Amino acid sequence: MAGFRFYDIGPVAIAMIPHPAVTLLLDLTERGVVCDSPRSPVAGSVVIGLRAGAFRIAGTGPGEVLQIRLSPVVAAAMLRDTEAIGGSVTPLSNLWGGSAALLTERLRSAPSWNERFTLAHAFLRRRVPENTAVAPEFVYAWDQTVRTGGRLRVETIATETGWTRQRLWSHFRTRLGVSPKLAAELVRFDRAAHLLSAGRSPADAAVEAGYADQSHLHRRTKAITAMTPTLVASAPWLAIDEIAWPAG
Structure with a gap:
């Protein structure tokens, strides 16, 4: 909070x-x-x-x-x-x-x-019902997505959970309304956005966040936010993140 x-x-x-x-x-x-x-x-x-x-x-x-x-x-x-x-x-x-x-x-x-x-x-x-049960495979899949910065392949996560790729996709869509691929992209983009906000160049942010190159980051940033990486870098909400959400 x-x-x-x-x-x-x-x-x-x-x-x-x-x-x-x-x-x-x-x-x-x-x-x-x-x-x-x-x-x-x-x-x-x-x-x-x-x-x-x-x-x-x-x-x-x-x-x-x-x-x-x-x-x-x-x-x-x-x-x-x-x-x-x-x-x-x-x-x-x-x-x-x-x-x-x-x-x-x-x-x-x-x-x-x-x-x-x-x-x-x-x-x-x-607000959490007492009988709520979240599948441990789903929890593990999300944790791995975050831990690896969205770089781990969906097939690899599915194998590690013991689920099929189709079952993992179905569970994400049923519980979150998005695919594992989009979830991973949001994690990856978040890393790139904060690197940009910290003053890193788009080329450096792209490499460190796991994009193929600067052009790839530019295309995906436009698709996700309708903004360029330069505009994302100056977004004030990112600038206060380190104060509002300190590490740990």
Whole structure:
């Protein structure tokens, strides 16, 4: 979890870059935050799925946002909505109804960020059914995808889990709404995006993140975000990642 505050210095519009996680964006502002997704603007608290691409969040005055990143494995157990997990942007109320509004009000009135984190954590724990069972092969497949930076072949992961390639693909699509190949690409792109944000050249970022060359990185970046690597490098959301999500 991370808390963000923006001040009344005029309209706010911040580009968000795809991340290999399912993101809950809890709007704690009075005037409201709008997620300007590729499909249509969505106001208030939202679930940002794995196919969200790049989009902007906008506000017209001062406000606060609580952002929670969920491992797709955890999201599969907690949200139980494949369309939201693998989709773009979904209003949180579509998944949790009045509970989402109640949580937002409690978070808004909490006196500190630490108390907000505690409230959100307790709420999320209650959203996981007691009888939830996630296949260990699925957990292993996701962990290996992250550990290897998205470079491990799907066939290799399937062999290591003891599943067939077809079963692994089916499980990913059923639980996450995306293929293992797209999941691996999101992990690989996330690495490249953060290298670019840190000042590395597109050529260096491409090699270190596992792309064939700079042109390959450029094509895939355009496909995923509709932005060039140069624009991705300057995205402010990446620049604050090291503060909001420190290693460990």
